[in-house]
Amino acid sequence: MIRFDKATVRYDSGMSIRHVSFSIKEGEFVYLYGPSGSGKSSILKMIYMNLFPNSGDVEVFGLNSHGVKRREIARVRQRIGMIFQDPFLLLDRDIYSNIALPLELAGTPVKVIQQKVSRIADEFGLRSRLRDYPYELSGGEQQRVSLARAVINDPELLLADEPTAQLDTELSTEIINWFWKQNQAGKTVIFSTHKDKFIDREPARTLTLASGELVEDFTR
Amino acid sequence: MSLRYIIREGLTGITRSKMAFMISVFSVTSSLFLVGVGTLAVDNGLKVIENLQADYDLEVFLENDSDTADKRNIAELITSFPGVIRLDYLSKEDAARLYNAEFGEDVLSVLDDNPLPSSFRITFEDEHREGNYILSFIQNVESLDGVDEVIFKKDLFDRIQGLLQMIYIGAASALFLLILVTVFLTSNNLRLMILARYDLIETIRLLGATDFMVKAPFFLEGGVIGFIGGLSATLLIVLSEWLFQRFLHVTLPIRIMDYPELIIGILIFGISLASLGVLKAVRRMLRFVS
Numbered sequence: 078m079i080r081f082d083k084a085t086v087r088y089d090s091g092m093s094i095r096h097v098s099f100s101i102k103e104g105e106f107v108y109l110y111g112p113s114g115s116g117k118s119s120i121l122k123m124i125y126m127n128l129f130p131n132s133g134d135v136e137v138f139g140l141n142s143h144g145v146k147r148r149e150i151a152r153v154r155q156r157i158g159m160i161f162q163d164p165f166l167l168l169d170r171d172i173y174s175n176i177a178l179p180l181e182l183a184g185t186p187v188k189v190i191q192q193k194v195s196r197i198a199d200e201f202g203l204r205s206r207l208r209d210y211p212y213e214l215s216g217g218e219q220q221r222v223s224l225a226r227a228v229i230n231d232p233e234l235l236l237a238d239e240p241t242a243q244l245d246t247e248l249s250t251e252i253i254n255w256f257w258k259q260n261q262a263g264k265t266v267i268f269s270t271h272k273d274k275f276i277d278r279e280p281a282r283t284l285t286l287a288s289g290e291l292v293e294d295f296t297r
Numbered sequence: 298m299s300l301r302y303i304i305r306e307g308l309t310g311i312t313r314s315k316m317a318f319m320i321s322v323f324s325v326t327s328s329l330f331l332v333g334v335g336t337l338a339v340d341n342g343l344k345v346i347e348n349l350q351a352d353y354d355l356e357v358f359l360e361n362d363s364d365t366a367d368k369r370n371i372a373e374l375i376t377s378f379p380g381v382i383r384l385d386y387l388s389k390e391d392a393a394r395l396y397n398a399e400f401g402e403d404v405l406s407v408l409d410d411n412p413l414p415s416s417f418r419i420t421f422e423d424e425h426r427e428g429n430y431i432l433s434f435i436q437n438v439e440s441l442d443g444v445d446e447v448i449f450k451k452d453l454f455d456r457i458q459g460l461l462q463m464i465y466i467g468a469a470s471a472l473f474l475l476i477l478v479t480v481f482l483t484s485n486n487l488r489l490m491i492l493a494r495y496d497l498i499e500t501i502r503l504l505g506a507t508d509f510m511v512k513a514p515f516f517l518e519g520g521v522i523g524f525i526g527g528l529s530a531t532l533l534i535v536l537s538e539w540l541f542q543r544f545l546h547v548t549l550p551i552r553i554m555d556y557p558e559l560i561i562g563i564l565i566f567g568i569s570l571a572s573l574g575v576l577k578a579v580r581r582m583l584r585f586v587s
Binding site for chain 2: 126148151152154155165167169178181184185187
């Protein structure tokens with residue numbers, strides 16, 4: 078599903094990623110682990126093709142990032158659910174519209190959108206907040222909206238870029254459990270974190286990064 | 298592709314950022330108002346100068362002994378020239394009446410016989426109202442039997458033609474500059490409007506929107522801005538004309554409501570200016586959003 082082959086990214090300020098190689102198969106749960114600035118976000122950006130390697134190869138869903146067309150990038154992203162530290166919600170529209178956005182973009186019929194949003198709102202305890210605006214929600218609720226939006230169109234791959242960084246332990250546990258549930262349902266999950274307690278509690282394959290290099294690839 | 302999404306986003310984008318929308322409409326309206334007023338001012342100016350010209354271009358005086366057959370021949374020859382759109386015959390009696398009206402004196406009371414000749418007054422269409430063409434026409438007509446003299450007020454004609462040409466060139470250049478400034482100012486305003494939506498563009502692109510899906514709603518929104526701007530500019534011009542008439546007691550020879558081409562032009566220019574301006578701004582922004 079994902080293949081990195083000696084991928085290297087150089088920023089003007091210096092090297093970011095150095096000769097990173099790994100593969101991820103369908104249905105895997107993988108932690109991207111490392112301190113801030115180790116290159117976790119850059120790896121995720123390369124997977125959703127927001128960043129391109131200067132040398133080496135990155136292949137996602139069989140599509141090589143070299144010479145990829147913007148239209149193809151859009152198609153790749155339609156198969157990925159992305160969750161960031163910042164929920165990236167659109168403040169000028171209500172929660173219903175935020176969650177429904179990926180379906181709207183895909184041209185899903187209104188009735189189907191209503192059914193899917195209703196079902197997912199129940200799942201995330203957001204039913205009573207659907208007509209509210211993001212700024213009326215707490216940080217935890219906003220992150221739940223972000224999760225709901227990420228899975229509303231049933232993506233094959235979930236990318237999480239430190240989604241629990243600003244949340245308390247209880248909410249963080251709730252969220253990591255949700256990702257494991259998604260993985261058990263067949264989705265591939267790449268979860269970036271700098272906290273090893275998650276890995277200790279729910280062991281899985283872990284790619285450890287330090288200063289832009291992949292220093293360890295092991296399964297606990 | 299979701300047409301419903303494009304239409305809904307294009308229209309709700311207006312209500313979501315009312316201030317940016319209103320500023321954009323105001324900017325387009327001001328620009329189109331200036332262009333509309335500029336065009337009307339030029340057309341009205343030209344019309345006033347054209348009205349300074351005599352009702353006719355030439356007067357062909359006939360010899361006193363020319364008979365009806367001669368006059369008919371002359372009339373037929375004159376009308377066979379391209380560009381002659383009007384030919385009026387003034388008999389000796391008509392000439393005496395005009396003399397009486399102009400000088401307040403009956404020519405027959407001074408002289409026993411009416412010495413005024415009969416004549417033809419000739420008017421040319423605009424395309425043929427050109428010095429060299431009229432001079433060659435005069436040469437041809439003067440050589441005809443029965444024609445005594447052809448009077449052409451060349452000095453006045455040349456002066457008005459020169460003035461018209463100067464106004465045409467000056468006005469066309471001024472309008473061109475005005476349109477350039479308009480395009481520049483409006484596109485800058487629209488760029489600011491789009492810049493305020495950076496988050497939206499970045500988010501929907503991350504959610505898998507193609508460039509077309511990002512651009513299309515903005516293109517539609519630009520069209521709506523242009524249409525409302527065009528309509529507002531037209532109404533403002535109508536209001537200005539009314540104020541002109543009401544307070545300055547000036548009735549313009551050409552008014553916007555008598556000039557549907559200008560209204561359609563303003564609307565089309567407004568829609569194109571705003572929708573293409575928005576499209577250009579979004580395209581520029583997409584360069585920074587992969």
